Amino acid sequence: MSARDSGERLWIHGGRVVDPSQGLDGRAQVIVEAGRVAAVGPELERPEGARSIDASGLVVAPGFIDLHVHFREPGGEHKETIASGARAAVAGGFTTVWTMPNTDPPIDDPAAVGFVKAAGEAARGARVMPIGAASIGMKGERMTEIGGLVAAGAVAVSDDGSPVGHAGLMRRLLEYTQSFGIPVVQHSEVVELAAGGVMNEGSIATALGLRGIPNAAEAAMIARDALLSELTGGHLHVCHVSARESVEQLRLARDKGLRVTSEVTPHHLILTDEMVRGYNTEAKVNPPLRTERDVEAVRTALVDGVIDVIATDHAPHHYEEKEREFDDAPFGINGLETAFGLCMKALVAPGHMSLAQLIDRMACAPARIMGMDGGTLRPGAPADIVLLDPDEIWTVKPEGFVSRSHNTPVAGWTLPGRIRRTLVGGETRHEVEEDR
């Protein structure tokens, strides 16, 4: 780790340590030294000179890793900057985020990757890991200099926001990226089928007179790309799965043993296209909120491991941009600070999965599928740690978000599960002080 990591020695005690990467779930102490986990165990005494962090009543877990955020800098700083986004991330319990390259200009050359990385380090929030553009200008035509992007710090390539539509380019990307051990991250959508749609295709879109995006627009692209992954052996990572037919394609890919991984957002795990009624632009997101059947399918897929991880697709937008006619409002939901609570409500509270499983999908699995540091409290791992209260009920107040934007369809919802403290490299980067 680097010089910014705190050299302080910490003794985090009194909490319930839940670390699915080691099968830990029980009362234990965590000792941190020089920004890394030094030891985890039930009877660890306070080391000499160690600062004490009282975790009684709280769960101590590996910090969450979000493989999909939009921080809008450069070009959209009124929505979010790298700094505000990185701080919003730690407020949500995330210690690492992968930033999408669809900024203005897009992150399609090594200097731009270096800029994102440097701004992320300066922010003192979550660790910011840039995803580079897959094609120059994200135009879907020519491959970027992926070797240069990786050398500058890129962890993946993607044209997210738009799909890589050209099948030949997708094949080359899945081949070429193998030299660098990085995935191609795909916003899976056949644009000709999405056809300018603004919400889920179905009876609600029909009643509202809004153009619909069918499930097949997503599933057809996943099917194509899975075949290309099979052809090439490249690592395909599928963004924000929303449709039940997509789950079928992913299950097939898993059964074939392909290098296909995928993510689902908190909103697709709980919200449906009913939210759009009344032309609610806060519920305008791409892929769109689907039906209850789709929500059940992606939820089950996440529990079964057909979908690997939860990622927020954090997409901040200025309030003025959302206060428009539905057709003209931008797609996107501000997700970092509500992610854990929404997942608790969607998955743990109704008994679909345990808290440990949720922590696995938010922290351990992202590190596992991407072969990266973090997502564990094993000795030697970076001390990226979240302290959370799974029982605390809180109300979503967007005006209090750390994020620069407040666009969420769940304003006013009460959610179980609150992030209390987030440490990155042993340094406390977020802490909720009140009533403790």
Place this chain on the structure above:
Amino acid sequence: MTAAERETAEETPPPAPLGKDLVGLEGLPGDTIRMILDTAEPFKEISERPIKKVPVLRGKTIVNLFFEPSTRTRISFEFAEKRLGADTVNINSVGSSVSKGESLVDTARNLEAMRIDMVVIRHGSSGAARFLADRIPSNVINAGDGRHEHPTQALLDMLTMRDRLGRIEGLRVCIVGDIVHSRVARSNIFGLRALGAEVGVCGPRSLVPVGIEDLGVRVFGHVDEAIEWADVLNVLRLQLERMDAGFIPSLREYNRVFGVTRVRLEQAPREVVVLHPGPMNRGVEIDSDVADGPQSVILPQVTNGVAVRMAVLYLLAGGRPELAEDAKRGSGG
């Protein structure tokens, strides 16, 4: 309303019978729709007078805010407003701040600042009328928003059906043509079903939206089946750009497969009344000998349009349906 109820009602002025806005027919109870149609009846006669004006809306200011080109709907509203004595201003998207890129929310705030009483809005985006209605205290009437609703068109369609056939309840009404892009279709579906009609839609599946069955309609893939089933056909205009967008192969093909023709109507087991919201593409969705024939009520639709819009304006302004007869004589409202 019984006499006793009416007396009570006269003591304390009830809230405006139609609420603040008319954004759509979805969710409106059948009684409310019947009230609008009944209120339109006495207003029909005003347009037959030599002096076509009553002072029901004297002193009221109305803005006709048209973000899409429209001739007949705008003129129909304007006649309705003027015949009720309102002061009207037309804002068309060409030449106004609208075309300079002002947002709808800013337009709304400016209208509010000018203390407009009513706004009639036509807009290309579904939901735009609701958007405006939620943001200004003025009454808002939807004159067509995207593919969503065009409530006054459906009201005049229903008034015309009722005039011709004496009832709506139990009628079988089939809407024929480009359903997916049609706000007229949606308003007709919601309104007709609220009044107890059976509703069908007919068109090429590429122009019938997914999930339309969930709105309680049956879908016909062949116009002959629709004609055999229906008492009324409401034939929609086929926007010519649909052909370029690939929804149908050609206009000629459309007419061959889905056109409402004399030959097809002659196969019907009963007389089928034909409506069309206009403007017509003669020889495409409807043949001239049908449009101009005895089964057509296309011109009565236009006449009824003014009466229905007068009724809506009157009711939104707080006029009471049972007083409409007095109002038009100039003694009430």
